[in-house]
Amino acid sequence: MLKKYRGITIVAGAVLATASIAPGPALAFTPDRTIDFMVHSGPGAGNDVFARSVMGVLEKLKAVPQTIQVQNKTGGGGLVAMSYLAEKKGDTHLLAVFTSVWFVNPQIRAQAKVTMSELTPVARLILEPAVMVVRSESAFKTTKDFIEAAKKNPGKLKQSGGSLSSRDNSFRFLLMKNTGADWQFISMKSGGERVAALLGGHVDMMIMEPAEALEQIRAGKVRVIATMMDKRLPSMPDAPTIKEQGFNVPEVPQARGFVGPPAMPADVKAYWEGVFTNMYKSKEWQNFLKENLYEDGFLIGPGLNKFVDEYTNTMRGILKEAGLKLVR
Numbered sequence: 001m002l003k004k005y006r007g008i009t010i011v012a013g014a015v016l017a018t019a020s021i022a023p024g025p026a027l028a029f030t031p032d033r034t035i036d037f038m039v040h041s042g043p044g045a046g047n048d049v050f051a052r053s054v055m056g057v058l059e060k061l062k063a064v065p066q067t068i069q070v071q072n073k074t075g076g077g078g079l080v081a082m083s084y085l086a087e088k089k090g091d092t093h094l095l096a097v098f099t100s101v102w103f104v105n106p107q108i109r110a111q112a113k114v115t116m117s118e119l120t121p122v123a124r125l126i127l128e129p130a131v132m133v134v135r136s137e138s139a140f141k142t143t144k145d146f147i148e149a150a151k152k153n154p155g156k157l158k159q160s161g162g163s164l165s166s167r168d169n170s171f172r173f174l175l176m177k178n179t180g181a182d183w184q185f186i187s188m189k190s191g192g193e194r195v196a197a198l199l200g201g202h203v204d205m206m207i208m209e210p211a212e213a214l215e216q217i218r219a220g221k222v223r224v225i226a227t228m229m230d231k232r233l234p235s236m237p238d239a240p241t242i243k244e245q246g247f248n249v250p251e252v253p254q255a256r257g258f259v260g261p262p263a264m265p266a267d268v269k270a271y272w273e274g275v276f277t278n279m280y281k282s283k284e285w286q287n288f289l290k291e292n293l294y295e296d297g298f299l300i301g302p303g304l305n306k307f308v309d310e311y312t313n314t315m316r317g318i319l320k321e322a323g324l325k326l327v328r
Contacts, residue, residue, distance in 0.1 A: 035067070040073060046256075100253070103116060107327065120263070124304055126255070157204045230243065
């Protein structure tokens with residue numbers, strides 16, 4: 001199942017060739033008021049930073065004729081944002097950033113009333129690697145060091161992260177099931193809080209994005225003890241993968257992109273597909289990908305709809321492997 005995820009990333013470029021849509025005079029829709037980019041996390045968290053980065057690139061390219069603003073709709077680990085988007089049926093000036101929690105929550109939380117299939121996927125933009133880090137002065141030099149300490153002291157060690165349905169916590173469940181170790185997950189709203197908790201010694205470990213880790217490495221504040229991928233990252237060639245260290249934990253995919261409300265008019269969807277296609281082709285966007293160590297994940301049209309179905313099933317397999325109870 002997980003190998004299929006890697007296959008999806010390879011297909012992305014091929015889909016682009018047939019699905020690219022550029023806005024032109026035939027498209028009926030043009031934004032005529034402020035555009036909202038909604039995120040389910042607080043300021044400074046990954047989604048918030050990502051949305052503001054996309055907004056910045058679009059503004060630099062003068063890609064849309066109206067102002068874009070980021071709207072933070074927090075609560076329920078994404079449930080509030082999903083419900084809000086579902087209530088805005090047919091809204092023409094609202095998009096939301098989706099991540100893996102939009103696929104996970106409906107499968108493990110009974111109170112989740114909305115699934116991705118009920119919304120309008122518009123574009124997948126990036127795929128994100130992940131790394132496990134500890135603060136530089138930590139006694140944990142390897143993943144094994146951390147796992148062994150967690151076995152000897154069940155429930156004592158702590159990991160900072162996002163929502164309980166985030167990729168961070170999925171990795172935790174997989175590692176604990178695989179090793180028999182046990183440690184706490186401390187959920188925090190913002191990325192700044194999570195990093196501060198690690199650097200301040202309030203938690204022992206964190207799983208973060210490579211770009212954020214590199215920033216902290218250069219500042220001499222953290223040490224990478226594992227890349228949570230199937231292969232080493234070119235930007236961190238000395239950091240071993242989790243599997244190299246003897247832990248048979250599957251790679252947990254993370255994708256970010258934009259989704260619209262239910263019943264988004266076809267011309268509105270086509271407009272945004274065109275906007276994101278042109279952004280993807282720009283040197284500004286390609287530089288953004290390189291600078292932040294993201295994998296290109298651009299996908300729109302039928303290929304995106306297929307991805308939504310396959311990603312849902314991929315996450316279902318991960319959740320089952322992690323031993324979580326599914327409600328759908």
